[in-house]
Amino acid sequence: MALKGFWDRLRGREPEAPPAPVTPPPAQPPTPAAPGLETPPAPPPPPVAPLPPLPAIQVPFTAPPMAEVAPPAPPPPEPPPPRDPEAALAEALASSEPEPESATGGGWFSRLKTGLSRSTARLTDAITTVFRKRRLDEAALEELEETLIAADLGVAAAHRIVEGFRKTRFGKEVSDEEVKAALAEAIAEILAPVAKPLEIQPQRAPHVVLVVGVNGTGKTTTIAKLGQQYRGQGLKVMFAAGDTFRAAAVEQLQIWGDRTGCAVVAPAKMGADAAGLAHDALARARAEGMDVLLIDTAGRLHNKSALMEELAKIIRVIRKLDPSAPHSVLLTLDATTGQNALQQVRIFKEMVSVSGLAVTKLDGSAKGGVVVALAQEIGLPVHMVGVGEKAGDLRPFTARDFARGLVGLGE
Numbered sequence: 001m002a003l004k005g006f007w008d009r010l011r012g013r014e015p016e017a018p019p020a021p022v023t024p025p026p027a028q029p030p031t032p033a034a035p036g037l038e039t040p041p042a043p044p045p046p047p048v049a050p051l052p053p054l055p056a057i058q059v060p061f062t063a064p065p066m067a068e069v070a071p072p073a074p075p076p077p078e079p080p081p082p083r084d085p086e087a088a089l090a091e092a093l094a095s096s097e098p099e100p101e102s103a104t105g106g107g108w109f110s111r112l113k114t115g116l117s118r119s120t121a122r123l124t125d126a127i128t129t130v131f132r133k134r135r136l137d138e139a140a141l142e143e144l145e146e147t148l149i150a151a152d153l154g155v156a157a158a159h160r161i162v163e164g165f166r167k168t169r170f171g172k173e174v175s176d177e178e179v180k181a182a183l184a185e186a187i188a189e190i191l192a193p194v195a196k197p198l199e200i201q202p203q204r205a206p207h208v209v210l211v212v213g214v215n216g217t218g219k220t221t222t223i224a225k226l227g228q229q230y231r232g233q234g235l236k237v238m239f240a241a242g243d244t245f246r247a248a249a250v251e252q253l254q255i256w257g258d259r260t261g262c263a264v265v266a267p268a269k270m271g272a273d274a275a276g277l278a279h280d281a282l283a284r285a286r287a288e289g290m291d292v293l294l295i296d297t298a299g300r301l302h303n304k305s306a307l308m309e310e311l312a313k314i315i316r317v318i319r320k321l322d323p324s325a326p327h328s329v330l331l332t333l334d335a336t337t338g339q340n341a342l343q344q345v346r347i348f349k350e351m352v353s354v355s356g357l358a359v360t361k362l363d364g365s366a367k368g369g370v371v372v373a374l375a376q377e378i379g380l381p382v383h384m385v386g387v388g389e390k391a392g393d394l395r396p397f398t399a400r401d402f403a404r405g406l407v408g409l410g411e
């Protein structure tokens, strides 16, 4: 239970409450057994006497006006038929072709902006209310700081931004639009040092990317999306299904491999040694002239030290073949976990030398501001962001676009 609690907290979930104690039903008085029978037949129910008429009770009742009477609830909608995972995957891949700008209403930026819309609302609704033509005094600065913290930007970034406002605009009258524009600039400034693409060096033959992260944060999907992108660039790509404990993860990677034309090295049986698998995959990748090898890993073992040992072993073993591998260690973070993402980075940094981050599920989160907290407090490169489940929904992270998208401004 304690370890389950640890993993739940790491994933940003409240640990499950222990099951409620079962209360035994109240004891029934024993039924007297009929002589010679173990189970007496139930006695016939006594005839029900007609109830005497109830005295009339007057309950004062005022009918609500008609408009307030709730209409009868419509019948519940039919639950959608269960989706065949393969069909869902095929659909995601089919729609992952680079779409023309017109089809996406302005291309990647508008997708980013749409994806961030929940986070944007959280951040800007308060700004719009507070700063409609208002003098930037102490009270306004305090409200701004609270808004930024509530939008998951973290205390340090919120403080830094507010101090910037104090220096440049204190005492001036500002509108919500001015505040948003200045905010976008301040956020972009914080993000700029960490906005670095994941640079693949095919001459490493192959460039090895070890992908780590808590389970469910999007490791397998991110690998698949990257595979698709690299294939599009004409690179030869191999996936190693190193999450050998989860049959579904191996299967998922195999399907993505088939669809994207990436080779897949999968374990012969579940629970196989992940380090051995990574070693075999690297040997094969070298023999087959691959440019990139993406290694998936388990996100959860029975405890933190077991996971740490597994990751360390994978690295030790692949270094027997290439002492410089892995060339990148990519940590996936689920944006919906908000501030908990910072804790995940700290824990994974203790286990392995993380070289950069992929922040996923920004589309399903109102906590996209956490990327600013990550930049300010962790400072690791943010290579890419995921704003959807489609293969095309993983894009390089750029400070200006993200900052403007987050505060709801145009390109």
Ligand SMILES: Nc1nc2c(ncn2[C@@H]2O[C@H](COP(=O)(O)OP(=O)(O)OP(=O)(O)O)[C@@H](O)[C@H]2O)c(=O)[nH]1
Binding pocket: 213, 214, 215, 216, 217, 218, 219, 220, 221, 222, 243, 246, 249, 297, 298, 299, 300, 332, 360, 361, 362, 363, 364, 385, 386, 387, 388, 389, 393
């Ligand atoms: N909306 C949305 N969903 C995403 C994104 N990235 C991944 N997902 C979904 O998140 C779920 C978990 O993703 P996986 O790639 O299986 O996560 P994982 O870290 O490999 O999980 P384990 O295999 O359990 O360790 C899947 O349903 C993905 O489709 C994203 O950017 N946006």
